[in-house]
Amino acid sequence: MKKKERTEQGLSLSSVITASICPLKLYYGYSPDERALWRHAVCRQVSSHLEHDPVGDTVWEEIQSIYPGIAPEFREYLDHCIAACAALPRGREWSESDVPVRSERLNVFGNIDKMFSSPPFFAVTRSSHAPRAGIYATDRLRVAGYAMCLEEMEGREVTSGIVEYIPDGIVRTCMLQPIDRRRFLAALGSARRVAAGETPSRSRNAPCDRCGHRERCAPRGKRLSDLLG
Structure with missing residues (x-):
């Protein structure tokens, strides 16, 4: 019954992203460790000061309050994150932060880190290191999910979003393609099946070696899907 209630209330965008990595990760339950939350807290507060030069003591006081x-x-x-972001352009001010968004049509919800008054209309703040080029597939899905929520809420097309890789001081614009939206909808379908109580199969490209649930999953080769993967 608990899983059914989650479906009726809607699915968080973070759960959809988890399902895109591997539905079993969502099925068994995923929660970041405390240190991951602290890293994100630091990056989030540094991001909130990027329109000016962040002052370490001020930002640290804010983080300790949170x-x-x-x-x-x-x-x-x-200090490392502030130094990494020192060369980023200043001056573009955000209009809102921690903005809740929702799509009634897709029955998903989430929170956008920063909103802007002109395109790209929003930014996603990450505490991960940036890829050598482009944007991680999971971050493209985040941008796609937020864009679809905003399109429904505001009645206008949203074609891009910003991804901030704070530890590297790298900010990249994600221009959405139809495949990003298709992949998001596919991940949403997986998340919905998990929420409905179905036991999913391991994803073909699941990062099993880095997963905390690898001992709980069926041994490789036991399922036909594993043998074919």
């Missing part, structure tokens, strides 16, 4: 238990060692991580 996460009182954050380990002191993350002060050094904050």
Whole structure:
């Protein structure tokens, strides 16, 4: 019954992204560790100051207010992120932050890190290192999901979004393609089946070696899908 209630209330965009990595990751339950949350907290606050030059002490006080238990060692991580972002252009101010968005049609919801008054209309803040080129596939799905929510809410086409890789000081614009939307809808279908109580199969390209649930999954080769993968 709990899974059915989740479906009726809608699916979070983060759960759709998890399902895109591997539906079993969503099925068994995924939650980031505390240190991952702290890294994101640091990157999120640095991002909120990028229209001007971030002041380390000021940003650190804000982070401690949000996460009182954050380990002191993350002060050094904050300094690293600020230094990495030093060369980024300044001046473009965001209009809103932590903006809740929802699509009634798709029955999904999420929160956008920053909104702008002109295109690209929003930014996604990441605490991961940037790929050598382009944007990670999962981040393209994030942009696609937020774009579809905004299109429904605001009645206008949204064709792009910004992805900020704060630890590297790299900001890239994601221009959406039809395949990004198709992949998002496919991942949404997987997430819906998990929420309905179905037991999913392992994804063909699942990162099993880095997954905390690898011992709980069926042994490789036990399922036909595994043998063919």
